[in-house]
Amino acid sequence: MSKETLISAKDLTVGYNIGKGFFDRTVLKAVNEVSIEIERGSFFGLVGESGSGKTTLGRALLKAAPITGGHAKFTDGQVTYDLATLSGDELKDYRKRAQLIFQDPYAALSPRMTVRDIIAEPLEVMGLTKTREETDARVREIAAKCRLNLEHLRRFPHAFSGGQRQRISIARALVSGPKFIVADESVAALDVSIQADVLNLLKQLQKDLGLTFLFISHDLSVVAHTCDHVAVMYLGRLVESAPTRQLFAAPRHPYTKALFSAIPSLDPDDRGRAQKLVGEIPSPLNQPSGCKFHTRCPNAIDKCRTTEPTLENPGDGHAVSCHRWRELLEAEITA
Amino acid sequence: MTSLIDVENLTLSFRTDEGLVTAVEDVSFSLKKGEVMGLVGESGSGKSVTAKALMQLNAGNAVYDPKSKITLHAEGREVDVLSLKKAAELKIVRGGAISMIFQEPMASFAPAITIGNQMVEQLLIHTDMTKAKAKEVSIEILDRVGISDPAKRFDQYVFELSGGMRQRAMIAMALSTNPKLLIADEPTTALDVTIQAQVIDLMKDLVNEFHMGIIFITHDLGVIAQTADKVCVMYLGRIVEEGPVREVIRNPKHPYTRGLIAALPRFDDLDAPLTPVPGDIPSPLERPTGCVFHTRCREIIGDVCKRDLPQHRWVDPTHRVACHLHAEKEAAR
Numbered sequence: 001m002s003k004e005t006l007i008s009a010k011d012l013t014v015g016y017n018i019g020k021g022f023f024d025r026t027v028l029k030a031v032n033e034v035s036i037e038i039e040r041g042s043f044f045g046l047v048g049e050s051g052s053g054k055t056t057l058g059r060a061l062l063k064a065a066p067i068t069g070g071h072a073k074f075t076d077g078q079v080t081y082d083l084a085t086l087s088g089d090e091l092k093d094y095r096k097r098a099q100l101i102f103q104d105p106y107a108a109l110s111p112r113m114t115v116r117d118i119i120a121e122p123l124e125v126m127g128l129t130k131t132r133e134e135t136d137a138r139v140r141e142i143a144a145k146c147r148l149n150l151e152h153l154r155r156f157p158h159a160f161s162g163g164q165r166q167r168i169s170i171a172r173a174l175v176s177g178p179k180f181i182v183a184d185e186s187v188a189a190l191d192v193s194i195q196a197d198v199l200n201l202l203k204q205l206q207k208d209l210g211l212t213f214l215f216i217s218h219d220l221s222v223v224a225h226t227c228d229h230v231a232v233m234y235l236g237r238l239v240e241s242a243p244t245r246q247l248f249a250a251p252r253h254p255y256t257k258a259l260f261s262a263i264p265s266l267d268p269d270d271r272g273r274a275q276k277l278v279g280e281i282p283s284p285l286n287q288p289s290g291c292k293f294h295t296r297c298p299n300a301i302d303k304c305r306t307t308e309p310t311l312e313n314p315g316d317g318h319a320v321s322c323h324r325w326r327e328l329l330e331a332e333i334t335a
Numbered sequence: 336m337t338s339l340i341d342v343e344n345l346t347l348s349f350r351t352d353e354g355l356v357t358a359v360e361d362v363s364f365s366l367k368k369g370e371v372m373g374l375v376g377e378s379g380s381g382k383s384v385t386a387k388a389l390m391q392l393n394a395g396n397a398v399y400d401p402k403s404k405i406t407l408h409a410e411g412r413e414v415d416v417l418s419l420k421k422a423a424e425l426k427i428v429r430g431g432a433i434s435m436i437f438q439e440p441m442a443s444f445a446p447a448i449t450i451g452n453q454m455v456e457q458l459l460i461h462t463d464m465t466k467a468k469a470k471e472v473s474i475e476i477l478d479r480v481g482i483s484d485p486a487k488r489f490d491q492y493v494f495e496l497s498g499g500m501r502q503r504a505m506i507a508m509a510l511s512t513n514p515k516l517l518i519a520d521e522p523t524t525a526l527d528v529t530i531q532a533q534v535i536d537l538m539k540d541l542v543n544e545f546h547m548g549i550i551f552i553t554h555d556l557g558v559i560a561q562t563a564d565k566v567c568v569m570y571l572g573r574i575v576e577e578g579p580v581r582e583v584i585r586n587p588k589h590p591y592t593r594g595l596i597a598a599l600p601r602f603d604d605l606d607a608p609l610t611p612v613p614g615d616i617p618s619p620l621e622r623p624t625g626c627v628f629h630t631r632c633r634e635i636i637g638d639v640c641k642r643d644l645p646q647h648r649w650v651d652p653t654h655r656v657a658c659h660l661h662a663e664k665e666a667a668r
Binding site: 049050161162163164191192193194195196197199200218219220221222224225244245248258259261262263264265266267268269271276277278280 | 377378497498499500527528529530531532533535536539554555556557558560561580581584594595596598599600601602605608609610611612613615616
């Protein structure tokens with residue numbers, strides 16, 4: 001597989017002006033100087049607690065949230081766009097190339113439209129097909145890829161189970177032939193028995209259609225199984241980013257370690273309580289000084305309270321933003 | 336240990352425009368004092384309906400089969416829960432001996448009444464405390480569940496609290512009446528993993544401290560493994576397997592339980608393919624004949640599964656399963 005970059009973001013910031021009155025310029029930075037590179041054809045995972053900015057980052061890359069700082073470049077081999085300064089026509093074209101799959105398949109589908117109309121709507125809105133026959137053919141083609149049959153297309157969403165509805169959402173996202181898909185918690189609302197089915201489908205579609213996924217999830221075990229590369233966010237910052245295996249084998253940031261240890265183990269005899277995080281994610285309006293994580297970090301020292309660490313990349317593709325990661329790693333090795 | 340609640344042959348359907356829809360069928364289990372029971376299954380498996388039946392909280396169109404019997408043993412007497420009719424009688428189970436924690440704390444608190452007032456209100460209904468005493472007790476219990484600055488939180492509204500804090504307040508409220516049985520319906524599903532871990536730890540501590548029985552409803556087997564003593568697996572309104580949590584997770588007997596465990600993404604082997612349980616849970620309007628699971632079963636043996644309802648068999652004194660596979664094995668022996 002070629003190692004070309006599809007999305008490249010540099011110091012991307014999403015800020016919302018929440019000042020009260022004309023002179024109050026308070027800005028809430030939901031995403032704060034995040035740099036990521038997403039390779040073409042990869043499954044890029046984004047994890048973090050609610051409030052970490054992962055959804056906002058995903059939306060910014062779709063141009064559905066305002067980019068107020070930094071750059072983001074999209075290159076799919078045919079076009080190159082600077083997402084921060086898209087013109088109206090470019091934005092229209094970008095919508096065909098980048099699409100979103102939502103979390104809740106019960107809320108994302110209009111109850112008054114048939115499945116065929118739901119899937120056909122993007123084609124009609126974007127003017128991708130000329131005739132009804134052409135639209136129908138395209139809808140049937142994509143529906144088949146998402147394992148929906150002709151019988152399904154005539155029905156309304158209420159007749160479907162959660163897994164089937166999510167397959168309809170996926171079909172709708174893919175019908176315009178996009179190359180980049182943001183899947184925002186796309187399996188979080190599903191039962192485990194169905195979740196595996198939808199994940200397998202996404203992987204299959206990625207291979208068949210050459211898609212690139214940004215997979216946003218709070219469920220680390222799902223991310224571990226589907227993604228090639230994982231980035232961890234905390235309070236709008238990127239704290240760690242590495243190829244999946246490397247990240248799961250040896251997490252470097254104390255936050256990532258804490259996220260791992262919080263996953264309930266399937267072993268009833270392993271009811272340990274090691275390394276549980278205390279407290280909750282701080283409000284983005286009232287961000288801690290220094291390292292954003294120091295208020296909950298078991299390893300925080302004075303430096304963490306005053307100086308914010310930068311994301312360093314030691315050359316093995318495993319970037320981390322922590323003052324003490326080398327020291328903690330050595331301590332782990334000697335222990 | 337003595338039994339706290341006994342459920343026998345609970346069968347429950349809902350009257351709808353399409354006819355009677357069976358939600359729970361022939362469910363029996365019993366829970367001892369201080370025991371934590373996990374109730375697992377997909378959406379639509381009837382786990383919430385079963386739990387709500389214990390407090391008669393199901394909607395007005397619920398029809399209980401006359402064979403159903405729920406007996407609560409509390410304070411030295413036996414209460415036949417399903418025979419309770421009037422609101423005054425139901426107070427014994429609703430908020431009295433049984434409390435319930437719901438999935439969405441935001442939806443379970445009244446948005447326009449302070450948390451404190453809601454806690455005091457239920458104490459005034461269920462105990463003979465004075466208002467001042469009720470406030471004192473409420474603040475104490477808020478503190479106990481790990482809410483910082485409880486006196487201040489007491490006068491706040493739910494929207495002022497974060498998700499984790501709301502769930503803690505919910506637990507505090509459920510515990511303040513000192514229930515014998517706590518029903519927790521997906522209490523951690525809406526929370527982040529880090530907060531989920533905190534809430535699970537809290538609930539474990541509370542079991543030891545208050546020594547009540549807990550029915551823990553969840554679809555997350557990991558949460559069950561961490562909290563429960565025993566587990567009942569439900570599918571389409573029936574219990575398909577019941578046993579001690581170690582046994583059921585390490586040595587699952589029913590193909591559905593095996594499927595649920597196989598569908599979980601594992602950390603120890605990232606290359607293992609994810610195996611979904613094939614197909615979707617059938618609509619309750621189209622209940623399969625024979626074994627309810629046969630339409631999705633990977634280990635179906637033949638017509639017997641489509642024709643006959645498998646009876647529960649005890650594979651050991653504490654572990655039972657309803658599957659023809661085990662009937663075959665028994666017959667072969």
